[in-house]
Amino acid sequence: MHLTSTFGRATMDMHAVREVSLAINAAHLFIYFIPEAPQEAAKLGVTEYGPAYFAFRSAPMGAVPWQVTLAAFYSFSARSVRAMEGVWDTATPGQWQAARFAAVDRAVRRVSVSLTADRIAEARSPIDPVVASADYAGKTMAAANASVPLPPDPLVALWQQITVLREWRGDAHVTVLAANDLGPCDCNVLQTATGHFPEAIARATRLWNDEEVAAATARLAARGWLNADGTTTETGIAARERIEVETDEHCAALWTPIGDTNVRRLTSLITPIHDAFTAAGTYPFHVETADTQPADPQTAR
Template sequence: MTEVTPALAREAWRLAEPLHAMIYFVPESRERFDALGIGATAGYFASRGGALGPSGPGPVVATFYNFNPELVAGALPAAWRTTTPAAALAARLDAADAALTRGLGDAVESPEVAEAAELARLATESATAYAAGRPLFAAHAALDWPDRPHLVLWHAVTVLREFRGDGHVAALLVAGLTGLQSMVLHTASGQVNGEFLRASRGWSREQWAEQAAVLRERGLLDGEELSDRGRELRARIEDDTDRLALPAYEVLGAERCGRLAELVRPLSRTLVKAGFLAAAAPQRK
């Protein structure tokens, strides 16, 4: 079995990511969180953070990493006076079911989705051997698996995303970057919608500007653009993140990892073309 490279594992993650990420933008999520009486923002923290149990803001601030603590504190633990972690998680899964069915149509019942689900689940279950130091992944990995293939795929991609995310947080810590600083640097790369990141994470323009100034003092920004040092640091962080994410995919070997990427590519492309992730698209300059 040919070994999986970090680049191949990253490609499998990148091509599958829209299948998970769409849950943060689709109306199905807002509708179900509204039905719980908690609204979209609280629903996000309650459903993703619900894997940690009925906690206050502390564990969510720590593990999500880049949100303004005041935004999180406005949602938790208040949401637990209205709903429960189990209900929030169930609402998110139900939203994923409805959104994927709407976006992919008959493809949710296809052999390709079933095959992708099998491969992604294998990677996810293998990753549990590397759960140490990955609290958000470990919490999600302990959740029950859904039954239907398209939901197995969604759940697996979601848990694998948390596996990679925990490793990314570790890489940011080693690099000496706060969550807000990491977003400022990411925005300077031109790859993301900075205004969306800032507003959705609850940071003011003043707070953003303050941290941009700190990064300039560190020589990581040149004006609003990445400096050479900034590009080098971002490249190192991404390399570290890829390396830390690799163990989840090694069980597949290169051939099956490539097959997973091949299977999810058209599914994710369909969702992106349908505007399921439009809010997070990079701004045109």
């Protein structure tokens, strides 16, 4: 079935929108699993994963209080994000951003990402106009990343443009979650229940406690989305996909400036980034891409 949307300025093939979102997330994702990231964080004096994660990802917003990061990231508990207190005293946001780029640069060379200079330039040709013309109203993380000066290395610069668009969809996803009255803990519980986010990783990184998870499960059960034992219902599976479709509809406006053909070409051009990190054994779980459906590119934000 050929699904289209006129949410943007022109009709977009929603399959192409979903596929490029998946490819973008997959190409961005390695930063959270590579050994180079904690190594660069350690050079700045931070050896714990949580504070380093929040510093790396928050750096484009500047030296914001942890409460601002909590608001922008949405699905994390306050006890999780509060761990970043003091990271700006250890190093400036600019130093954290430079360290993130250094980690990316080292990692893409270690796994030998097979993108030639011509392919990188070809990928930049559609992605740069999308970043330049995007509407950043209400898109906090995307706007912050779009303000970061691009690094000199072409492949790392491409990754940063990918990051802008990854965060753009994430910001749109937060809007949809809130509109559907799906709170921060609730969206985590639904994601793990539907099998789109490993529960062990969700619990270890988001730090929602048993009482909070139980309360979220009860709320979702009252809506008919989960059974009392936390397993999903057909209604819950359908609701989750509806939320993904609504997010895709927001993203249709993002991609209309370049059209379906260029969107599909971009998808194929950036796929080798994910392929190289997968081949290197980077991920402790299966990462869904444009070749595996359905999937949530933001995994509960």
